[in-house]
Amino acid sequence: MSQTLAEKFYYLMKLGREFEIRCKEEYLKGNISGFLHLAIGEEAVHVGAVVGFGKGDLFCPYREHVLALARGMDPRLIMAELFGKATGVSKGKGGSMHLYEPKLDFFGGNAIVAAHLPHAVGAAYARKLMGEKAGVLCIFGDGATNNGTFFEALNMASLWEVPVLFLCENNQYAIGTHISKSSYLKDLYLKAKDYMPAVQIDGMDVFEVYKAVVEAKQYIETYGKPYFIEALTYRYEGHSMADKGDYRSPREIEMYKKRDPIDLLLQKSFKEGWLTEEQVKLIDQKVEAIVEEAVAFALASAEPSEEELYTDVYCGVCSDVIP
Ligand SMILES: Cc1ncc(C[n+]2csc(CCOP(=O)(O)OP(=O)(O)O)c2C)c(N)n1
Ligand SMILES: [Mg+2]
Numbered sequence: 001m002s003q004t005l006a007e008k009f010y011y012l013m014k015l016g017r018e019f020e021i022r023c024k025e026e027y028l029k030g031n032i033s034g035f036l037h038l039a040i041g042e043e044a045v046h047v048g049a050v051v052g053f054g055k056g057d058l059f060c061p062y063r064e065h066v067l068a069l070a071r072g073m074d075p076r077l078i079m080a081e082l083f084g085k086a087t088g089v090s091k092g093k094g095g096s097m098h099l100y101e102p103k104l105d106f107f108g109g110n111a112i113v114a115a116h117l118p119h120a121v122g123a124a125y126a127r128k129l130m131g132e133k134a135g136v137l138c139i140f141g142d143g144a145t146n147n148g149t150f151f152e153a154l155n156m157a158s159l160w161e162v163p164v165l166f167l168c169e170n171n172q173y174a175i176g177t178h179i180s181k182s183s184y185l186k187d188l189y190l191k192a193k194d195y196m197p198a199v200q201i202d203g204m205d206v207f208e209v210y211k212a213v214v215e216a217k218q219y220i221e222t223y224g225k226p227y228f229i230e231a232l233t234y235r236y237e238g239h240s241m242a243d244k245g246d247y248r249s250p251r252e253i254e255m256y257k258k259r260d261p262i263d264l265l266l267q268k269s270f271k272e273g274w275l276t277e278e279q280v281k282l283i284d285q286k287v288e289a290i291v292e293e294a295v296a297f298a299l300a301s302a303e304p305s306e307e308e309l310y311t312d313v314y315c316g317v318c319s320d321v322i323p
Helices: 003-029 042-054 065-073 075-081 117-127 150-161 205-225 250-257 262-272 277-300 305-308 316-321
Strands: 057-059 136-141 164-170 199-204 227-232
Touching: 003 042, 003 075, 003 205, 003 262, 003 277, 042 065, 042 136, 042 164, 042 205, 042 262, 057 117, 057 164, 065 075, 075 262, 117 136, 117 150, 117 164, 136 150, 164 205, 199 205, 205 227, 205 262
Parallel strands: 057 136, 136 164, 164 227, 199 227
Antiparallel strands: none
16 A cells, blocks of 8 residues: 555545544534534545545435545635535535535535435446546445335346445434344445445445455446455444434443544554654644634625525526526
C-alpha cells in the first residue's frame, strides 16, 4: 500500500471526522436544524469505498457527509447546505440528507431507505444502453436489506447484467433496532450470494475496504455484472441528532471504539513507515483550517430568497403555474 494512499486516507477520514464533530456542535448551537445523521466511526467504509471506486455514478443514503467530502465536494458548500443557506450545494433547500451534485456524479443522499437501489440499477442500465462500461456504486445500510426494493434491485441487476457495486455498510442498527430483531440472515452478504459474487469484509480497516472495492470495480466493469460487499462497521453516535442512542450499552460502544478506523489506519501507517508524526500534524492543521473556513462561509452566507420556494419543485413549468 503506497505512502500517497495512506496520506490520502488519513486526510479524508480526519476531514470527515472533524467536519462531523463540528456539525454536531453547530447543530447544538442551533445553526443546523432538521435531520442530521453522523457517520462518526464509519469513515473507513466511506473513504475506502469512494477512493477505491474512483470515477462513476454514486448513489447513497442520508448519512452521506463523508461520502460527499471523499468525492471532492467543497466542504464550504456542504456546511452551507446544512445551515440552510443559499450557497449550499442544494441551494439550502435539501439539508443534510440531500447533498446532490451531478457534476461529481453524486446522486445522493436519499432519505427513503433502499429507494435508491433501483435508481442505481437504472443508472447502470442507462449507461449500458449508451454503450458505456462504467460501473455504478450504490451504498446502503443493513436496515435497507430488509426492504422489498433491495431484492428487486438485486434481481434486476443480475437479470439485466448491469455493473452495480452494492455496498452494504452493516453498522448493526436501523435506528434503534438491532439486526438480530429485524433480519433472518445475520451475515447480510448471504442475501446476495445467489445473485452475484458476495463478500463480507472488515469495514473498520480502510485498506481492506479499498482493496475489496478496487477488485469489485474491476469485476463489474470487466464482466458487466453486479457485485456485493458487506462491510462490518459501527456508528458511535445515535441514529440522528434526535436519537440519544440509549438502546446500546456504553460498554458496547467502548468496545467498538477500541477498533477506531482512524486509529487503525495510523497504527498500520506508522508501522509500515507510510506516515510520520510530522505529516499527521500538518494534515490535522489543514483539516482544522478547512472546517473553520466552511463554518465561516456558511455563517456569512444568505438564506435562500422567497422566490426559491417555487424553483426546483418538479420541473421548470411548476414555477409558471404556481402563483
Ligand atoms: C422506506 C423507509 N422506511 C422507514 C424509514 C425510516 N428510517 C429512516 S432511517 C431508518 C433506518 C435505516 O437503517 P440502515 O439502513 O441500517 O442505515 P443506517 O441508518 O444504520 O446507516 C429508518 C427505518 C425511511 N426513511 N424509509
Ligand atoms: Mg444500519
